[in-house]
Amino acid sequence: MIEVCDLDKSFGGLHAVDQLSFCVEAGQIYAVIGPNGAGKTTLFNLMTGLYIPDSGQILLEGENIVGLPPEQLAQKGLCRTFQNLQICMNMTALENVMLGRHRHLQAGFLPSLLRLPSLRRSERACRERAAALMDFVGCGNYLRTEASAMPYGALKRLEIARALASEPKVILLDEPAAGLNGAETAALEQLIADIAAQGVTVVLVEHDMKLVMSISQRLLVLDYGRKLAEGNPDEIRKNPDVIAAYLGA
Amino acid sequence: MRHMHSRWGSQISFLSLALVLVALPFVMQNDFHFDIATQIAIIAATVVGLNLLVGFAGQVSLGHAAFFAIGAYSSAILTSRYGFTPLPAMLAGAVGVAVLALILGKPILRLKGHYLSMATLGLGIIIAIIINNEGWLTGGPDGIPVPPLSVFGMELSIFEQYEIAGYTLSGTLLWYILAAGLLLVAVWIAQNLIDSPIGRALRAVHGSEVAARVVGVDTTRYKALVFVISAVYASVMGSFFAHYSGFITPQIASFQHSIELITMVVLGGMASTYGVILGAALLLLLPQLLTDFQDYEMMMFGLILMLTMIFMPKGLLPTFQQILRRALRRSPKTDP
Ligand SMILES: Nc1ncnc2c1ncn2[C@@H]1O[C@H](COP(=O)(O)OP(=O)(O)O)[C@@H](O)[C@H]1O
Ligand SMILES: [Mg+2]
Numbered sequence: 415m416i417e418v419c420d421l422d423k424s425f426g427g428l429h430a431v432d433q434l435s436f437c438v439e440a441g442q443i444y445a446v447i448g449p450n451g452a453g454k455t456t457l458f459n460l461m462t463g464l465y466i467p468d469s470g471q472i473l474l475e476g477e478n479i480v481g482l483p484p485e486q487l488a489q490k491g492l493c494r495t496f497q498n499l500q501i502c503m504n505m506t507a508l509e510n511v512m513l514g515r516h517r518h519l520q521a522g523f524l525p526s527l528l529r530l531p532s533l534r535r536s537e538r539a540c541r542e543r544a545a546a547l548m549d550f551v552g553c554g555n556y557l558r559t560e561a562s563a564m565p566y567g568a569l570k571r572l573e574i575a576r577a578l579a580s581e582p583k584v585i586l587l588d589e590p591a592a593g594l595n596g597a598e599t600a601a602l603e604q605l606i607a608d609i610a611a612q613g614v615t616v617v618l619v620e621h622d623m624k625l626v627m628s629i630s631q632r633l634l635v636l637d638y639g640r641k642l643a644e645g646n647p648d649e650i651r652k653n654p655d656v657i658a659a660y661l662g663a
Numbered sequence: 664m665r666h667m668h669s670r671w672g673s674q675i676s677f678l679s680l681a682l683v684l685v686a687l688p689f690v691m692q693n694d695f696h697f698d699i700a701t702q703i704a705i706i707a708a709t710v711v712g713l714n715l716l717v718g719f720a721g722q723v724s725l726g727h728a729a730f731f732a733i734g735a736y737s738s739a740i741l742t743s744r745y746g747f748t749p750l751p752a753m754l755a756g757a758v759g760v761a762v763l764a765l766i767l768g769k770p771i772l773r774l775k776g777h778y779l780s781m782a783t784l785g786l787g788i789i790i791a792i793i794i795n796n797e798g799w800l801t802g803g804p805d806g807i808p809v810p811p812l813s814v815f816g817m818e819l820s821i822f823e824q825y826e827i828a829g830y831t832l833s834g835t836l837l838w839y840i841l842a843a844g845l846l847l848v849a850v851w852i853a854q855n856l857i858d859s860p861i862g863r864a865l866r867a868v869h870g871s872e873v874a875a876r877v878v879g880v881d882t883t884r885y886k887a888l889v890f891v892i893s894a895v896y897a898s899v900m901g902s903f904f905a906h907y908s909g910f911i912t913p914q915i916a917s918f919q920h921s922i923e924l925i926t927m928v929v930l931g932g933m934a935s936t937y938g939v940i941l942g943a944a945l946l947l948l949l950p951q952l953l954t955d956f957q958d959y960e961m962m963m964f965g966l967i968l969m970l971t972m973i974f975m976p977k978g979l980l981p982t983f984q985q986i987l988r989r990a991l992r993r994s995p996k997t998d999p
Contacts, residue, residue, distance in 0.1 A: 488879030502870025
């Protein structure tokens with residue numbers, strides 16, 4: 415599904431992602447772990463077109479996507495959430511999710527200006543899909559709420575709903591459990607499993623080891639932008655480098 | 664559902680505006696009142712368009728008077744010197760403005776930050792200089808007369824009386840009706856746009872540009888689109904203003920006029936269509952109420968802009984609505 419080859423990105427003298435290569439199979443839950451500053455978010459920014467790599471390739475279903483802007487990657491079925499929330503606080507919760515359906519709406523300019531019946535129909539359908547997704551991620555009771563009035567945990571799920579609304583083939587989740595309490599994290603674990611069960615490939619950056627170990631099929635451990643280890647949860651648990659550098663600490 | 668409410672809400676707001684506009688002629692007592700109301704309607708429609716850019720998409724234009732002036736001068740010059748009738752002249756001005764805004768907007772809107780403000784500020788200054796200096800075409804600092812608006816051979820002049828269906832109507836009343844109708848159309852289109860996927864994408868550009876991009880919104884394209892739309896609003900209203908006034912001067916292209924328009928948006932309430940109409944009305948009425956206002960106009964606008972930003976950053980109408988909502992929530996529920 416995704417193939418990353420010799421990816422490199424520096425900020426000044428800092429090597430944030432260093433000769434990184436890995437492969438994500440379709441349908442997998444693939445986790446990327448590593449201490450703060452390891453380069454996980456930078457990797458996501460590279461994969462979603464927000465940063466341009468210094469060198470290396472990123473293949474999505476065999477096609478090199480390096481240099482494509484985020485909006486074109488979204489069209490190809492790549493979507494993400496953010497570690498620091500990126501919610502449109504000037505909209506309602508539902509509108510945020512409706513925004514996620516943008517690439518599926520062919521609203522012409524004139525139908526929009528004149529609010530023609532075709533537009534009303536597609537908007538109604540869009541609203542229903544968005545509401546169903548909010549139910550799916552567990553924030554169905556915030557349909558009418560302004561995003562700015564929602565609690566943090568609900569906003570994290572709202573962001574996932576917005577990403578799902580774009581009907582991605584691959585979804586990249588950057589620390590979805592950060593700041594959540596135990597019950598919320600358990601619900602999130604179930605949600606991620608449900609998303610994967612629908613056939614969406616999940617790439618997950620997460621610090622919560624219990625969560626990561628229990629739901630991901632494969633893990634990539636980053637340290638100073640380099641691959642420290644890669645394998646299934648058992649292999650990672652037993653890997654001496656990982657224990658020394660990260661889990662043991 | 665909340666959205667049903669907001670659609671209902673926007674329909675009620677629209678009807679209220681229509682009612683106010685219909686009621687006004689019964690309250691207004693003389694031509695002077697009609698003149699002010701007509702000017703308010705024309706400028707309000709302009710800032711409804713500007714608000715799409717500034718309030719909803721979060722992109723600041725400090726040179727919107729330039730587009731207003733290009734519309735006005737296109738109408739003046741094409742009708743008086745080149746034999747155009749008013750509507751084609753207005754259309755030509757609007758197309759010219761659209762092309763100019765597109766050429767200017769595409770490269771600038773790619774950049775983040777205050778580039779658009781700076782570029783539009785520059786454009787405003789350049790257009791004002793051109794209008795002042797090219798006297799052979801524009802009449803220069805002295806201004807230029809504009810033929811009256813004529814529709815289907817009928818000239819609409821504020822100095823005439825008209826027989827329509829057995830009633831005698833004054834030109835001032837007809838002009839007011841036309842301007843009020845234009846304002847309603849301007850509001851209707853703006854509200855439709857905001858409620859559409861295009862409007863959602865525009866608001867997302869303001870809310871979180873990166874979020875918009877990762878779900879597939881080509882933000883540069885949408886920013887250019889709304890810049891063009893708001894410029895065309897200004898151009899068309901400039902054309903009407905020119906025909907209504909009968910005489911225009913470079914003052915309408917001035918930086919001061921741009922600041923007036925922005926102040927109306929900020930005072931009335933960014934991203935509030937009805938708020939900015941209120942802003943336009945207040946700022947055009949103020950000079951009538953305070954006779955000294957005109958001498959200190961620039962200073963007063965600066966002061967109003969500053970005070971609003973500090974004490975009421977959401978603007979008049981949204982702040983008022985917020986207070987009202989809180990009061991309603993606090994009051995004890997009477998229903999079972
Ligand atoms: N835009 C940027 N400019 C400069 N340095 C950056 C930028 N983004 C990330 N970095 C640096 O790159 C390193 C990796 O950061 P990041 O990818 O956010 O780590 P992680 O998500 O694993 O905590 C950090 O040292 C960070 O300071
Ligand atoms: Mg990070």
